Amino acid sequence: xxxxxxxxxxxxxxxxxxxxxxxxxxxxxxxxxxxxxxxxxxxxxxxxxxxxxxxxxxxxxxxxxxxxxxxxxxxxxxxxxxxxxxxxxxxxxxxxxxxxxxxxxxxxxxxxxxxx
Amino acid sequence: xxxxxxxxxxxxxxxxxxxxxxxxxxxxxxxxxxxxxxxxxxxxxxxxxxxxxxxxxxxxxxxxxxxxxxxxxxxxxxxxxxxxxxxxxxxxxxxxxxxxxxxxxxxxxxxxxxxxxxxxxxxxxxxxxxxxxxxxxxxxxxxxxxxxxxxxxxxxxxxxxxxxxxxxxxxxxxxxxxxxxxxxxxxxxxxxxxxxxxxxxxxxxxxxxxxxxxxxxxxxxxxxxxxxxxx
Numbered sequence: 612x613x614x615x616x617x618x619x620x621x622x623x624x625x626x627x628x629x630x631x632x633x634x635x636x637x638x639x640x641x642x643x644x645x646x647x648x649x650x651x652x653x654x655x656x657x658x659x660x661x662x663x664x665x666x667x668x669x670x671x672x673x674x675x676x677x678x679x680x681x682x683x684x685x686x687x688x689x690x691x692x693x694x695x696x697x698x699x700x701x702x703x704x705x706x707x708x709x710x711x712x713x714x715x716x717x718x719x720x721x722x723x724x725x726x727x
Numbered sequence: 728x729x730x731x732x733x734x735x736x737x738x739x740x741x742x743x744x745x746x747x748x749x750x751x752x753x754x755x756x757x758x759x760x761x762x763x764x765x766x767x768x769x770x771x772x773x774x775x776x777x778x779x780x781x782x783x784x785x786x787x788x789x790x791x792x793x794x795x796x797x798x799x800x801x802x803x804x805x806x807x808x809x810x811x812x813x814x815x816x817x818x819x820x821x822x823x824x825x826x827x828x829x830x831x832x833x834x835x836x837x838x839x840x841x842x843x844x845x846x847x848x849x850x851x852x853x854x855x856x857x858x859x860x861x862x863x864x865x866x867x868x869x870x871x872x873x874x875x876x877x878x879x880x881x882x883x884x885x886x887x888x889x890x891x892x893x894x895x896x897x898x899x900x901x902x903x904x905x906x907x908x909x910x911x912x913x914x915x916x917x918x919x920x921x922x923x924x925x926x927x928x929x930x931x932x933x934x935x936x937x938x939x940x941x942x943x944x945x946x947x948x949x950x951x952x953x954x955x956x957x958x
Contacts, residue, residue, distance in 0.1 A: 638860035640799040647803030665801035673920035675795040678788035680767035686878040696844035704835035708913035712827030713900030719819035
């Protein structure tokens with residue numbers, strides 16, 4: 612457990628450090644995710660070292676969104692003021708992204724870029 | 728009523744409500760009863776009824792959303808497990824991400840503008856598909872309202888988690904990889920958590936969509952909005 616936390620929080624800390632160092636406009640957690648993938652791939656850490664804890668976190672990912680979601684109550688009036696534009700634009704665009712991304716991926720994979 | 732502000736009470740309440748919401752969905756089998764959505768609504772209702780302020784709730788609950796960042800780092804594991812298959816189809820992945828990212832920004836901006844939304848709202852909507860920290864950063868840099876973006880991002884995530892797989896089915900997106908990818912691209916980590924329920928492969932590609940769309944949106948949103956004459 613201690614080892615797992617060290618690796619995970621280590622990646623997060625290095626991610627935050629890199630953001631601070633370079634000033635890139637990305638969250639440290641995303642950099643941390645890529646770092647974790649990279650050190651697994653390079654064999655610096657073994658999958659078994661991290662698997663238990665990471666499986667626990669990943670399978671409960673949704674739960675961690677509950678408290679930030681409760682913050683919605685603070686914006687009821689802002690959202691109510693332009694309710695329909697916000698809701699319709701959000702729904703229409705999300706449907707488009709879902710279907711178009713999926714279709715483009717299926718299409719390129721099928722007909723794709725000709726191999727050299 | 729002082730006790731209701733106790734941090735441990737708030738943590739226990741949040742766990743309890745989420746647990747009950749999960750049981751409720753398992754019992755009814757209704758997709759619309761997404762446990763995240765139900766838990767959020769029940770908790771908001773509870774706070775309104777008891778008069779607990781959001782500030783005192785979030786003080787106790789911050790220990791829960793503290794785990795959000797480590798959990799996003801942990802998505803590196805499913806990503807690593809799919810790395811070989813990702814490398815094999817780098818081109819389809821990149822092309823679909825690029826199209827998905829631009830479609831997401833352009834369509835939300837055009838629709839909102841057409842419906843008469845104010846400029847601040849339009850800018851705050853633009854990065855709606857990506858994970859909260861990136862979305863807020865983008866909105867901030869373009870002169871929108873970051874906290875509104877955070878709220879919209881949650882709504883988008885919930886919409887994707889509740890309706891996503893159904894919409895993909897109706898829209899005839901059939902391959903598991905494309906489905907996972909779309910979920911992560913359109914509705915970030917909340918969509919990814921839903922995809923994770925379907926299986927590791929769905930989850931890994933959803934994580935990939937979440938990352939790639941996050942990166943692309945951070946880079947492209949300012950350019951696209953500029954080209955559209957919004958900022």
